[in-house]
């Protein structure tokens with residue numbers, strides 16, 4: 001059965017349209033219909049790097065692209081009734097007017113995205129959501145990635161380097177070595193600590209066990225993205241004093257706070273509240289998230 005719904009269903013039955021439009025009208029968020037595929041290459045297995053160029057008049061938008069923020073991208077323009085899909089920014093080049101998306105083919109839309117060729121035009125809404133916070137100068141940082149959850153951390157690594165912060169450790173875990181794009185990540189300004197569940201490369205075990213085995217000092221900032229069990233285990237394992245931010249990857253229909261499909265429970269100031277991953281996140285203080 002198709003998971004996609006028609007967008008009109010959402011608009012009619014869910015949230016006041018003014019809330020949706022408020023997001024789109026925000027000066028730093030645009031719906032772009034002319035994103036040109038500049039490159040689309042395999043990084044190994046089902047993992048790919050897509051480079052999209054923005055039209056000249058939209059270049060200022062790229063100044064607002066930061067690690068953790070995301071876009072809603074239509075993966076195939078021949079099917080305009082399909083929902084757009086959320087993707088993080090893996091890198092941005094303001095001078096070249098382009099950005100990269102690091103993605104894994106997991107279903108129909110990512111398969112279509114993998115098939116897009118240079119010159120093709122796609123449409124998307126960007127940049128959405130919040131970003132990881134930058135640590136104070138000199139702070140040691142650790143990046144913890146589960147599989148394709150490495151995507152927003154690639155840009156974070158670049159931003160940390162640009163801000164002249166100490167080189168982070170990147171804990172990069174996958175089920176098997178095919179999930180680790182080591183040729184690509186080893187070119188980043190990070191110290192890579194790989195792990196695989198099957199022991200085919202790096203530490204034999206899950207990535208949180210790897211972080212635990214090496215330890216995290218209390219003055220460290222941790223940035224993470226990956227599956228929920230990984231994030232839960234990370235929050236439990238880290239010393240309470242460690243500040244940890246995580247980008248959550250909920251399934252999203254609208255991406256702009258209209259459908260309430262991406263709600264998560266959080267705990268702040270002693271009471272629980274529901275937050276929308278697309279509008280209030282995707283980056284949260286991991287200690288505040290109450291996973292179901």
Ligand SMILES: Cc1cc2nc3c(=O)[nH]c(=O)nc-3n(C[C@H](O)[C@H](O)[C@H](O)COP(=O)(O)OP(=O)(O)OC[C@H]3O[C@@H](n4cnc5c(N)ncnc54)[C@H](O)[C@@H]3O)c2cc1C
Pocket residue numbers: 003070085086087088089101102103104105106107108109110111148151152248249250251252282
């Ligand atoms: C804020 C955000 C940023 C993201 N950034 C990236 C990125 O940079 N690179 C990337 O490859 N993926 C990213 N994702 C996940 C990506 O959006 C999904 O993989 C994509 O929507 C799948 O579409 P599909 O039609 O190919 O697969 P579908 O047919 O929709 O799904 C295939 C399988 O993937 C699962 N799935 C779908 N969406 C998600 C999700 N959001 N989280 C976990 N499992 C999911 C489904 O449950 C199903 O089992 C991000 C998600 C969010 C919310």
Ligand code: FES
Pocket residue numbers: 251252253254255256257258259260261262263276277278279
């Ligand atoms: S995806 Fe619709 S409200 Fe978040």
